[in-house]
Amino acid sequence: MSAQDLVARAQRWSKEQPWRLFGSQIFILVRNEVRRNLFTRRRIWMYLLALIPVLIILAHVIFDRNEPAGPAQIENDTQVLAGIVQLYYLRLGIFFACMAVFTWLFRGEIVERTLHYQFLAPVRREVLVVGKFLAGAVVATALFETAVLACVFLMYSRFGSAGKSYVFDGPGLGQLESYLLVTALACLGYGAAFLALSLLFKNPIIPGVVIMGWETIAPIFPAWAQRLSVTFYLKQLCPVSLPIRGPLAIFTIVAEPVSPFIAALGLLCLTIAILALSCFLIHRMEITYTAE
Amino acid sequence: MTSSARQIVFANVSKFYGEVLGVNKVSFSLGPGITSLVGPNGSGKTTLMNLLTGLIRPSQGAIYVLGLTPQQPIEFFRQVGYCTQFDSFPPGTNGYDFIYWPLRLHGFDRDQAAKLTNEALERAGMAHVARRKVAGYSKGMRQRIRLAQAIAHHPSVLVLDEPLNGLDPMARAESIALFETIAKQGMHVIISSHILEEVDRISDRVVLMSSGYVVAEGQIREVRKEVHDHPMQILVRCSNAGRLAAAAFELDHVVEAKILNDGHGVLVRTHDAEQFYLLLNKIVSGGLVEVDAVAPADDDVNSIYQYLIGSDGGPV
Numbered sequence: 001m002s003a004q005d006l007v008a009r010a011q012r013w014s015k016e017q018p019w020r021l022f023g024s025q026i027f028i029l030v031r032n033e034v035r036r037n038l039f040t041r042r043r044i045w046m047y048l049l050a051l052i053p054v055l056i057i058l059a060h061v062i063f064d065r066n067e068p069a070g071p072a073q074i075e076n077d078t079q080v081l082a083g084i085v086q087l088y089y090l091r092l093g094i095f096f097a098c099m100a101v102f103t104w105l106f107r108g109e110i111v112e113r114t115l116h117y118q119f120l121a122p123v124r125r126e127v128l129v130v131g132k133f134l135a136g137a138v139v140a141t142a143l144f145e146t147a148v149l150a151c152v153f154l155m156y157s158r159f160g161s162a163g164k165s166y167v168f169d170g171p172g173l174g175q176l177e178s179y180l181l182v183t184a185l186a187c188l189g190y191g192a193a194f195l196a197l198s199l200l201f202k203n204p205i206i207p208g209v210v211i212m213g214w215e216t217i218a219p220i221f222p223a224w225a226q227r228l229s230v231t232f233y234l235k236q237l238c239p240v241s242l243p244i245r246g247p248l249a250i251f252t253i254v255a256e257p258v259s260p261f262i263a264a265l266g267l268l269c270l271t272i273a274i275l276a277l278s279c280f281l282i283h284r285m286e287i288t289y290t291a292e
Numbered sequence: 293m294t295s296s297a298r299q300i301v302f303a304n305v306s307k308f309y310g311e312v313l314g315v316n317k318v319s320f321s322l323g324p325g326i327t328s329l330v331g332p333n334g335s336g337k338t339t340l341m342n343l344l345t346g347l348i349r350p351s352q353g354a355i356y357v358l359g360l361t362p363q364q365p366i367e368f369f370r371q372v373g374y375c376t377q378f379d380s381f382p383p384g385t386n387g388y389d390f391i392y393w394p395l396r397l398h399g400f401d402r403d404q405a406a407k408l409t410n411e412a413l414e415r416a417g418m419a420h421v422a423r424r425k426v427a428g429y430s431k432g433m434r435q436r437i438r439l440a441q442a443i444a445h446h447p448s449v450l451v452l453d454e455p456l457n458g459l460d461p462m463a464r465a466e467s468i469a470l471f472e473t474i475a476k477q478g479m480h481v482i483i484s485s486h487i488l489e490e491v492d493r494i495s496d497r498v499v500l501m502s503s504g505y506v507v508a509e510g511q512i513r514e515v516r517k518e519v520h521d522h523p524m525q526i527l528v529r530c531s532n533a534g535r536l537a538a539a540a541f542e543l544d545h546v547v548e549a550k551i552l553n554d555g556h557g558v559l560v561r562t563h564d565a566e567q568f569y570l571l572l573n574k575i576v577s578g579g580l581v582e583v584d585a586v587a588p589a590d591d592d593v594n595s596i597y598q599y600l601i602g603s604d605g606g607p608v
């Protein structure tokens with residue numbers, strides 16, 4: 001079959017698909033899932049997870065308001081902020097929140113014995129995966145972007161006009177944009193991974209811990225292997241680099257950095273590949289609650 | 293439209309859960325009307341319904357519903373409504389939303405979905421409690437709201453797993469009337485039930501199941517005729533019962549002719565009902581006996597169930 005035939009077939013297939021219906025179905029799935037996942041008491045611990053650094057910075061702002069606030073302090077706080085985003089949010093907060101949100105999308109419905117309603121709806125299972133994934137992404141991204149935004153605002157607000165100048169006339173705004181991008185990509189990357197794990201395993205927590213271990217030790221592996229970790233791409237996009245410390249520092253292999261564009265694209269490609277795997281897995285899924 | 297495109301077809305379908313047999317080598321096709329799946333617990337009724345609606349996949353064989361398969365969910369679930377036995381609901385949902393949002397997934401706009409939701413709630417007798425949380429419903433109400441969701445989009449095939457469970461006698465009668473109305477509109481209604489008397493009253497045909505196998509399938513009277521091991525029972529209400537009993541005994545195929553306690557009738561057990569009816573016609577035209585009523589006494593689901601499956605649930 002020639003390339004032209006393939007293109008013609010793809011075009012014909014595309015024309016036959018009810019894209020409008022898919023769009024409205026995804027919108028409804030996202031709406032229902034967000035209500036179910038975001039506004040529940042079950043998620044309070046997740047809000048706390050996101051808010052802990054905000055509260056610490058707020059306490060710092062209130063109790064250390066009389067400390068000198070010169071350019072050196074701004075640089076110092078910028079490093080602290082980089083540590084909060086890269087070590088706390090990316091490694092822990094977003095990781096665990098995504099584990100909770102995205103594994104619950106399908107596994108939760110199995111536990112609550114309600115997944116059959118989704119499977120009996122006139123919705124293609126791929127659409128179901130995309131709708132649920134987007135809902136999880138909306139929940140996680142909204143929560144952590146708000147938290148990162150609040151951290152940046154509080155961190156620099158205590159410096160008054162110097163802080164304002166650092167953000168709007170200096171590198172602050174660019175750093176904020178990068179942090180927001182990194183946060184969103186982390187939610188997508190980890191989210192896709194945990195969604196797939198929840199379809200593969202009855203208890204996705206153990207493989208989740210394995211992923212966490214992998215993300216932690218990936219820097220000591222060869223460069224090609226590092227590219228299979230979400231952290232590798234995220235690190236490339238972070239505007240402030242942190243010095244490597246701790247026992248792993250001597251084993252760390254510094255991989256050749258990739259451009260931010262490639263890093264973002266690489267992570268999106270990884271996310272799409274994992275989502276495609278989820279679509280494949282959901283087709284094999286059966287409703288046998290008693291076996292779960 | 294071809295005949296297979298109007299039928300539900302099971303073609304050599306088997307389902308195994310690992311080593312455990314769900315159903316084995318099931319083949320039949322069903323036309324419109326009410327079909328009852330009858331069998332003891334664990335006989336494979338729910339497995340068959342889950343296979344039909346794509347909740348589980350067959351290990352072997354193929355299933356077509358009006359020419360469609362669950363691999364075409366948009367077209368398939370426009371035609372099929374399934375009221376499962378799972379007594380669980382999305383947390384926090386109320387009766388109205390439980391029906392409304394699935395209708396929106398069908399592609400109905402807000403007004404159409406609202407209209408169909410209200411109509412389904414009315415038909416299921418749930419309109420007055422629609423805005424209450426489902427978690428606060430009684431078992432019967434939960435059963436009815438699931439039924440309302442299954443019929444809301446006007447499917448051509450309605451699959452109902454134990455739909456009469458938990459319903460009070462009034463609600464049960466209303467539900468049965470609803471099934472009959474739907475069936476009269478030319479739809480397929482497939483019901484599994486333990487309540488054999490009600491199944492018998494409403495079914496056009498039965499599928500008898502035991503231990504994962506289809507023991508018998510077809511119209512109830514046709515199935516009864518195929519049960520050769522058990523003579524047919526025919527009840528004749530008449531005058532001069534003794535004369536009729538004596539005449540019946542002269543036939544080889546009659547194994548028993550029992551005069552009723554009140555003396556105004558005979559219960560005949562015969563291997564050839566047609567021959568017996570010919571004899572009866574002859575006796576009546578001869579003026580020897582005056583017949584008030586003649587009716588088969590054991591061509592109901594209950595009797596067939598007892599003959600083919602037995603009271604212990606295993607095949608006889």
